[in-house]
Amino acid sequence: MRIPCPFCGERDSDEFLSIGTVGPARPDEKASLDAFVDYLHFRDNPAAETREHWHHVHGCRQWLVVSRDTRSHTISAAEPARRSAP
Amino acid sequence: MTRLATGGLIDRERPLSFRFDGRSYEGYEGDTLASALLANGVRLVGRSFKYHRPRGIWGAGSEEPNALVELRTGARREPNTRATVIELYDGLEATSQNRWPSLTFDLMAVTSLAAPLIGAGFYYKTFMWPASFWEKVYEPMIRRAAGLGRSARETDPDTYARRHLFCDLLVIGGGIAGLTAALAAGRAGARVILADEDQRFGGRLNAERITLDGLSGSDWAARAVAELEALPNVSLYPRTTVTGLFDHGVFGALERVADHKPAPAAYEPRLRYLKIRAKRTLLASGAIERPIAFPGNDRPGVMSASALRAYLNRFAATPGGRVVVFTASDDGWRTAYDVLAAGLSLEAVVDTRAEVAPALLATIPPDATRVVIGGRITATAGYLGLQAVTVAGAQGEVFEIGADVLAVSGGYNPTLHLTAHLGHKPRWDETLCAFIPDQLPPGLHIAGAVNGSYSTRAALLSAGEAVTAALGHLGFSPRNMALPDVADEAAGVSAFYAVPGKKAFVDLQNDVTADDVALAVREGFRSVEHAKRYTTMGMATDQGKTSNITGLAVLADATGRTIPGTGTTVFRPPFTPMTIGAVAGEHVGKHFRPTRTTPLHAWAASKGASFVEVGPWLRAEWYRKPGEQGWRDSVDREALAVRAGVGVCDVSTLGKIEVVGRDAAKLLDFVYANRVASLKPGRLRYGLMLREDGFVMDDGVIARIAEQRFFLTTTTANAAKVMQHLEFCHQVHNPELEVAFHSVTDRWAQVSLAGPASRTLLATITDTDVSDAALPHMSMMEATFFGTLPCRLYRMSFSGERAYEIGVPADFGHAFMERLMAAGAAYGLTPYGTEALGVLRIEKGHVAGGELNGQTTAGDLGLGSLIAQDKDFIGRTLSQRPALIAADRPALVGLKPRSVGDPLRAGAHLVDVKATPSIETDLGYVTSACYSPTMESPIALALIKGGKRRIGEPVRAYDPVRDADTLCDVVDPVFVDPTGGRARG
Numbered sequence A: 001m002r003i004p005c006p007f008c009g010e011r012d013s014d015e016f017l018s019i020g021t022v023g024p025a026r027p028d029e030k031a032s033l034d035a036f037v038d039y040l041h042f043r044d045n046p047a048a049e050t051r052e053h054w055h056h057v058h059g060c061r062q063w064l065v066v067s068r069d070t071r072s073h074t075i076s077a078a079e080p081a082r083r084s085a086p
Numbered sequence B: 001m002t003r004l005a006t007g008g009l010i011d012r013e014r015p016l017s018f019r020f021d022g023r024s025y026e027g028y029e030g031d032t033l034a035s036a037l038l039a040n041g042v043r044l045v046g047r048s049f050k051y052h053r054p055r056g057i058w059g060a061g062s063e064e065p066n067a068l069v070e071l072r073t074g075a076r077r078e079p080n081t082r083a084t085v086i087e088l089y090d091g092l093e094a095t096s097q098n099r100w101p102s103l104t105f106d107l108m109a110v111t112s113l114a115a116p117l118i119g120a121g122f123y124y125k126t127f128m129w130p131a132s133f134w135e136k137v138y139e140p141m142i143r144r145a146a147g148l149g150r151s152a153r154e155t156d157p158d159t160y161a162r163r164h165l166f167c168d169l170l171v172i173g174g175g176i177a178g179l180t181a182a183l184a185a186g187r188a189g190a191r192v193i194l195a196d197e198d199q200r201f202g203g204r205l206n207a208e209r210i211t212l213d214g215l216s217g218s219d220w221a222a223r224a225v226a227e228l229e230a231l232p233n234v235s236l237y238p239r240t241t242v243t244g245l246f247d248h249g250v251f252g253a254l255e256r257v258a259d260h261k262p263a264p265a266a267y268e269p270r271l272r273y274l275k276i277r278a279k280r281t282l283l284a285s286g287a288i289e290r291p292i293a294f295p296g297n298d299r300p301g302v303m304s305a306s307a308l309r310a311y312l313n314r315f316a317a318t319p320g321g322r323v324v325v326f327t328a329s330d331d332g333w334r335t336a337y338d339v340l341a342a343g344l345s346l347e348a349v350v351d352t353r354a355e356v357a358p359a360l361l362a363t364i365p366p367d368a369t370r371v372v373i374g375g376r377i378t379a380t381a382g383y384l385g386l387q388a389v390t391v392a393g394a395q396g397e398v399f400e401i402g403a404d405v406l407a408v409s410g411g412y413n414p415t416l417h418l419t420a421h422l423g424h425k426p427r428w429d430e431t432l433c434a435f436i437p438d439q440l441p442p443g444l445h446i447a448g449a450v451n452g453s454y455s456t457r458a459a460l461l462s463a464g465e466a467v468t469a470a471l472g473h474l475g476f477s478p479r480n481m482a483l484p485d486v487a488d489e490a491a492g493v494s495a496f497y498a499v500p501g502k503k504a505f506v507d508l509q510n511d512v513t514a515d516d517v518a519l520a521v522r523e524g525f526r527s528v529e530h531a532k533r534y535t536t537m538g539m540a541t542d543q544g545k546t547s548n549i550t551g552l553a554v555l556a557d558a559t560g561r562t563i564p565g566t567g568t569t570v571f572r573p574p575f576t577p578m579t580i581g582a583v584a585g586e587h588v589g590k591h592f593r594p595t596r597t598t599p600l601h602a603w604a605a606s607k608g609a610s611f612v613e614v615g616p617w618l619r620a621e622w623y624r625k626p627g628e629q630g631w632r633d634s635v636d637r638e639a640l641a642v643r644a645g646v647g648v649c650d651v652s653t654l655g656k657i658e659v660v661g662r663d664a665a666k667l668l669d670f671v672y673a674n675r676v677a678s679l680k681p682g683r684l685r686y687g688l689m690l691r692e693d694g695f696v697m698d699d700g701v702i703a704r705i706a707e708q709r710f711f712l713t714t715t716t717a718n719a720a721k722v723m724q725h726l727e728f729c730h731q732v733h734n735p736e737l738e739v740a741f742h743s744v745t746d747r748w749a750q751v752s753l754a755g756p757a758s759r760t761l762l763a764t765i766t767d768t769d770v771s772d773a774a775l776p777h778m779s780m781m782e783a784t785f786f787g788t789l790p791c792r793l794y795r796m797s798f799s800g801e802r803a804y805e806i807g808v809p810a811d812f813g814h815a816f817m818e819r820l821m822a823a824g825a826a827y828g829l830t831p832y833g834t835e836a837l838g839v840l841r842i843e844k845g846h847v848a849g850g851e852l853n854g855q856t857t858a859g860d861l862g863l864g865s866l867i868a869q870d871k872d873f874i875g876r877t878l879s880q881r882p883a884l885i886a887a888d889r890p891a892l893v894g895l896k897p898r899s900v901g902d903p904l905r906a907g908a909h910l911v912d913v914k915a916t917p918s919i920e921t922d923l924g925y926v927t928s929a930c931y932s933p934t935m936e937s938p939i940a941l942a943l944i945k946g947g948k949r950r951i952g953e954p955v956r957a958y959d960p961v962r963d964a965d966t967l968c969d970v971v972d973p974v975f976v977d978p979t980g981g982r983a984r985g
């Protein structure tokens, strides 16, 4: 796969680490234990376009949100995680 | 003599000698092993997989199911190489496979008589019971009787390489369509890569009697190649098989750099794996001729009709003198024509179709041969090769014809494998009686026979269309697209796949007959995927390139379905078998993972260090002195030297990260479980990091160098992970914070100077004030050493003694150590390694890898009091889960054996003195253990249910794996100086 890094251009997926789909935002510190369990452990696994966290480890070291269709591996967007609404 | 007197693309001026099964033969430059064997009259080249039936050469390309041989000898012996693609070289040695004791007399062939017993599902039915027989009886038996070649036992002496390539247009296949497309794209200025698995570009142009622009096919191809070679924007890769199509225009390809030589030249890789990124790709992979299943269709001498043309026209090699053509397609007549043109005897043409176009019949002179329209081949005869065929005519008349070659043409299957590697399904074309590509992977164009454009003219036209479309996407305008003037050969085909009867082989390589497929259906294996696995059809090294469609047709017939209704199995990379070495490339041995050495490695080696691998690092484990008998002598001496005087240890492998920015403290407060913001500049603090799930992730020391600058250490193992974690916590969780991270692990040679005499020594090598008032425990400063060298000086202790860590700029590390050792000689300065470091920290109850195992909480490790209660941080909430704060969680304690001589090792389980060891009675386990020279006893750290409440109780360290059962006392984990006074000074 080729990941279109917004900083480095299109690069091989070997340069990246993916940790899976972007979950909900991290709960507030006052949130319940259950809210944290949901946040950390539960993810949908859809056959559809998903948003995933990819780290450009051997590149600019930016965390990206990559929009990838799990059926076709079509990548429609890759943007810096810091600019992306969760 | 079975070499034609003239013709062929062989160099008759360059004879080559080779050996097959120990006998010497001669061929020519330009031959393959298969063509050279045929030219020497050798038709029998192997025995079949299951029944040990004599087998010959079926095809002339990489799809070959039959002619598998062991190539080369010794460490370079390679099994299952296809004789049809092995280029002949002088001195080549090959051996037939799967026969015993010899190829012509094979005792195992009796299994052929038992064939009714070993049909479909044989393995599943026969070798079921008892299970214990599998390893000892069944598997060795199957391996001996049924199998392919033997791989070399020795280490592979060759090297393999990898190359990364980029292009505008990748053209796969250098036949007429591929060459036409590459020329058009090359002339238009696109960056083009043209790859073909043959050593010679041209594809069928080299195998057919054909004229383009007044040139022979091979001359036309040679002219095209000459033009491409002259174009700087075109790269030609002959001997290169594109093996896989991956996402986003990425392709894998295998370049056979030196397989056509006896051995690679010095510094030359044998194979090179190419990773190609192409903006667009044009696939012109051609088509593979399909066999027809009929009784006795596996006898040596039965071969693909198009392959026969290749042997006659390209190699001037004749598999025999009397030929029968058996065809379900127009293409078979082309073979008949070429057989006559080569001067061989054409005994008959048997066409399965009820009607054949008069124009086709007219290509053969009226009295040249016997023509059977609507006929079948129903049997073959011959001992180790074909001698006669039985023909059944349309009216039911049956007669025998003497023949030593039977050329079979069942139509063509487009070589569409790459189009399906991403899961796109081909569609069935009723007219072509074949699957052709339907939906294509993004960026892929197809042209020529793979698209069902079989005639030369149709291939040219489709290549022109496809390359025009590809260039349009790339923004290039095609130029000089005039197509050569060529014939439009008849390419009609009928849906004819099998003649009923016994021993009608569908899959030659896996010995699967049409009967086997029918049996599988009767036993309920109706789905194509089930039938494939049950019969093993299409599962061997050729992955069914010749057999799949025929097998599918037989399966469809047996289940009363259509072929498209039956479906195809999945196509997966690689297209042809790959040597595993080519995948590994240069990543073998020490190159698999680079070794990291510290800036002080050479210094440590000069002091007699022995090194140990810690992850990728090499670390000094101890420094042996003359007279020391074993490693323990060295380690005891080193540990005692630190407790009594002063020692020095290389700790450069610790991860080091610098964190800077206005919000650095804020970010670190979010990452660490303990407070960071309250740390004053110039001070140090132990730092504990949790994972979000509440378990301990890593620990280290936080130094606040300035208000907005921190220096962190991590454990050696977690350095990269912590860096990534910091970046995630910043960019994803706190993007608004102004902070940046730098990994500085390699910038500093870091040494620990530990022991009661450390400060005294320190004062002799720096003019900076290092008194306890200026540099108290857990503080830092910049200090100048030896008058000129600015270093960072941290006062902290892992050993429990007064200790300092000195951060020396990496390039000065070695010189610093030389001077330090000289200055330290008066104080008995002793280098110590990781083993003594481990002893010292266990004696102090400090946690390390054994305890930071991903399953422990801060509370388990006795570090619960460090956790800040008044801030949010990673892991805070989930560390409060009930199971993580349960009272009976195993917690850190120390252990001491009652008897000093008893063994105590990490991994031993803890049980009550009177309990029978079991999962139910298990209390915990030993995490770290060593011999403590200070305590003069083995000691250990352990996690035990109840933790420190058990101090004073006896417990057994039960270690059945290493046959130990040691009575211990539970003690405080801090064995030495429990109040910590020594470190504070």
Ligand SMILES: [Zn+2]
Residues within 6 Å of the ligand: A005, A006, A007, A008, A009, A056, A059, A060, A061, A062
């Ligand atoms: Zn990047």
